[in-house]
Amino acid sequence: xxxxxxxxxxxxxxxxxxxxxxxxxxxxxxxxxxxxxxxxxxxxxxxxxxxxxxxxxxxxxxxxxxxxxxxxxxxxxxxxxxxxxxxxxxxxxxxxxxxxxxxxxxxxxxxxxxxxxxxxxxxxxxxxxxxxxxxxxxxxxxxxxxxxxxxxxxxxxxxxxxxxxxxxxxxxxxxxxxxxxxxxxxxxxxxxxxxxxxxxxxxxxxxxxxxxxxxxxxxxxxxxxxxxxxxxxxxxxxx
Numbered sequence: 001x002x003x004x005x006x007x008x009x010x011x012x013x014x015x016x017x018x019x020x021x022x023x024x025x026x027x028x029x030x031x032x033x034x035x036x037x038x039x040x041x042x043x044x045x046x047x048x049x050x051x052x053x054x055x056x057x058x059x060x061x062x063x064x065x066x067x068x069x070x071x072x073x074x075x076x077x078x079x080x081x082x083x084x085x086x087x088x089x090x091x092x093x094x095x096x097x098x099x100x101x102x103x104x105x106x107x108x109x110x111x112x113x114x115x116x117x118x119x120x121x122x123x124x125x126x127x128x129x130x131x132x133x134x135x136x137x138x139x140x141x142x143x144x145x146x147x148x149x150x151x152x153x154x155x156x157x158x159x160x161x162x163x164x165x166x167x168x169x170x171x172x173x174x175x176x177x178x179x180x181x182x183x184x185x186x187x188x189x190x191x192x193x194x195x196x197x198x199x200x201x202x203x204x205x206x207x208x209x210x211x212x213x214x215x216x217x218x219x220x221x222x223x224x225x226x227x228x229x230x231x232x233x234x235x236x237x238x239x
Contacts, residue, residue, distance in 0.1 A: 001117050002029040004045060004074065006038035006064065007053040012102065016051065016109070023110040035059025042073035048117045050074040052096075054087040062090040069095030069198045077116045092205060095198035098122040119185075120169055121201045142209050149195050150210065157194070159215040160187045164200050165207025166214055176217050 003020055005028060007013040017028045029045045032038040035052070036059040042050050050068055054061040065076045078091040078099040091099060098121040100112050112122040142150075153161065156177075163173045174184040188200060197203050 001025055001049070001114070002027045002045065002047040003113060004028075004030045004032065004038060004041050004047045004050045006032040006035065006041075006050065006056060006061070007079070008033050008056045009053075012053070019106045019109055020051075020113065026110065026113065033057075035061060035064030038064050039067045039073070042068050043071065047074050049077055049113050051077045051079060051113065054078060054080045054091060060087075062087060062094050065091050065096045066094035075116045075119065075199075077112060077122060092199075092201050095202060097199050098201055119200075121167070121199070121204070123167065123201070142206055146195060146206065147210075150206075153191065153194060157187060157191050158212065160184070160191050161195075161203060161207050162212040162214050164188065164191070164203040165212055167204060177215065178217075 003026060005013055005016050005020070007016065010033070013031055013033070017031060020026050021028050029047050030041040032041050033056075035056045038050060038052055038056075039059065041047075050065075050073070052061040052064055052068075056064070059067075061078055065078060068074055068076055076091075076094075076096045078096045079102050080087060080091075080099055081102055097116045097119075098112075100109065100122060104112070115122045150158075150161070159177055160173065163176055168176060170184045170188065171181050173188070174181040177184065179187075188203075192198075192200065192203060195203065195206065197206065
């Protein structure tokens with residue numbers, strides 16, 4: 001997994017690089033001191049994840065996120081000092097997979113980067129619900145074109161969208177709807193494609209804006225019943 005880091009503070013950037021480079025299977029492919037350099041590095045290196053600071057010179061983290069995600073250059077994890085501010089809202093709107101506080105410990109940082117690389121959001125469900133609810137309450141509603149696209153979703157896809165609004169991971173979504181995790185992941189990808197959304201966080205925001213009711217948990221699928229046949233003959237047979 002290859003990562004590009006962008007932060008205008010050299011000490012912060014160096015600390016992040018040390019943490020990630022020490023993690024198995026993680027390569028810090030490039031470092032940038034501003035948003036413009038981050039976009040250029042992502043275009044040149046095509047990393048799996050770009051970790052961006054919100055406040056950077058020349059091009060801020062929100063604008064850089066928008067360019068990186070729109071170009072399909074990398075999935076983006078945004079760093080911020082605050083857990084709820086207009087910069088984070090802007091980053092989510094721009095297509096970031098989520099955000100992380102700068103004081104997060106090393107293990108959580110590595111886990112978050114791995115999560116984003118898998119195509120999932122990195123915000124814990126309770127925090128996701130609080131953040132998205134606050135954002136949906138202050139943001140303008142979805143445009144008519146988006147509402148029309150939502151109307152084309154199947155009932156199952158609407159359930160998946162509602163689950164994303166709860167901040168559920170693929171495994172949690174699969175458990176909720178009684179399906180395999182691979183099936184849940186396929187449904188999520190299909191919903192994002194139909195709604196022209198760049199990340200599951202954007203889908204979660206949309207679900208909150210539409211006030212989609214959460215689906216009832218489906219009963220677990222029972223194991224298959226073994227076939228009923230004649231009793232087996234005793235060992236050794238007759239005689």
